[in-house]
Amino acid sequence: MGEVPTTRRKEFAAALNLEIGQLSKSFPLEVVSTGLRYLIVPIESGLERARIVRADFEELLRTVNAQFAYVLDVHELEGRHWNNDGVMED
Secondary structure, eight states: OEEOOGGGHHHHHHHTTOOGGGBOSSSOOEEEESSSEEEEEEESSOGGGOOOOOTTHHHHHHTTTOSEEEEEETTTTEEEEBOTTSSOBO
């Protein structure tokens, strides 16, 4: 668990249909455990456009030891989560 290197920010933003400028400047991308390993992706804008657009998203998550991703708007305190093929939102 832990912070994702800043060099990977653009890659994860693109995989989630976001621009790097929409990611939070105050909080890092970080893998945390809730029993499952989630990549927390803090953003400042664009939650409505966030979605998984990369076919190998599950493989990408494995590169940072995560199982799922959770996109969190740090201003609105609202988030989005999907199964890894992006078909079903939870």
